[in-house]
Amino acid sequence: MKWLNKLFNYLISLIIISYGVFFFYGDSFLKYKQAGQTELSSNDVDQAVNKYLKQATAAMQKSRYDSDAAVKQALKQPLVLTTDSKEIDPADVPVAKQIWKESDVNVTPAEVVTSSIYDENAFAQQDEQERKQYAKDFIENARRGGYHVVLSNDLTKIVSVTPIRKPSGQNDSVESFPSN
Numbered sequence: 001m002k003w004l005n006k007l008f009n010y011l012i013s014l015i016i017i018s019y020g021v022f023f024f025y026g027d028s029f030l031k032y033k034q035a036g037q038t039e040l041s042s043n044d045v046d047q048a049v050n051k052y053l054k055q056a057t058a059a060m061q062k063s064r065y066d067s068d069a070a071v072k073q074a075l076k077q078p079l080v081l082t083t084d085s086k087e088i089d090p091a092d093v094p095v096a097k098q099i100w101k102e103s104d105v106n107v108t109p110a111e112v113v114t115s116s117i118y119d120e121n122a123f124a125q126q127d128e129q130e131r132k133q134y135a136k137d138f139i140e141n142a143r144r145g146g147y148h149v150v151l152s153n154d155l156t157k158i159v160s161v162t163p164i165r166k167p168s169g170q171n172d173s174v175e176s177f178p179s180n
Helices: 002-030 042-076 109-144
Strands: 147-151 158-163
Touching: 109 147
Parallel strands: none
Antiparallel strands: 147 158
């Protein structure tokens, strides 16, 4: 029985020691490296980056050289322009369509005076309608604001302003519980 007791003590101590080793170094034992992944030192990383930069620089220089060569080749060739439209002689265009030449329409001085008088009358009538509409809007806005406004006949001056009163038959107070 003594030897069985020693065996159990050894097993228990072995389990405790293995648990301690697993606890402190277990993370590195459990990590499996994936295929293709290796730990790189900073020197290896610098070499990889430098290799990529060299390749990218070489590719850029090659494309720049190719584009410069294409531009030089294009400059050596003559430029040929072709147009499908035929030129029109200005003398062939009718006078009515030529805006820089005078038209054949003859206007008498009486027609010029008549058209200018008509334009002045039209502008005056439009101005009068705008003033009447403005005065109407002004009176309506004043009425909404609680005032009765009277304007002069030519709509340029305010003749009188009176506040609008509420009828005395209406009570301004509001009852919470009105009686029936």
